[in-house]
Amino acid sequence: MKLTEIIRRPLITEKTTVIRDDGRTLVFEVAMDANKIDIRRAVEKLLGSKVTGVRTSLAHGKMKRQGKHVGRRSDWKKAYVKLREGEKLPDFLQGA
Numbered sequence: 001m002k003l004t005e006i007i008r009r010p011l012i013t014e015k016t017t018v019i020r021d022d023g024r025t026l027v028f029e030v031a032m033d034a035n036k037i038d039i040r041r042a043v044e045k046l047l048g049s050k051v052t053g054v055r056t057s058l059a060h061g062k063m064k065r066q067g068k069h070v071g072r073r074s075d076w077k078k079a080y081v082k083l084r085e086g087e088k089l090p091d092f093l094q095g096a
Contacts, residue, residue: 006034006042011078024083030056032077039079050084 008029016027030039036054043051057080061073083089 001031001034001038003042003045006031006038007046007079019080020089023089024052024085024087026081026083026089028079028081030077030079032075034077034079036079039081043081049087051081052084053082055080055082 008031011027011029019025019027026043028039028043034042036056039054039056040051043049043054057078059076059078061075064071064073
C-alpha cells in the first residue's frame, strides 16, 4: 500500500483544532486496513517528523435517507498521531 493511500486527508474540525492546540497532535483520516505501524511510517516519511504514539478509532457510517430510499454511509478510520517533543507541525497545517 502506498503512503498516500494510508493517509487520506487531515481532519480539521472543532474537536481536532482543540486537540491540535498543544502543538503535537495531528488527526488524519486513514485507510481502514492500515495499522498503527503503517500509519507511523507514513507520517514520518510524508511529514518528516518523528512520531511518539498513534491512537486509532473507527467511525461508523450513518444511516441516511432520501425520501423513501434508505442508504448507509461507509465506515471510516481516524488516527490521532502524537509528534515527538520539539517537533513542530508541518507548514501546511499551521493555519488550518
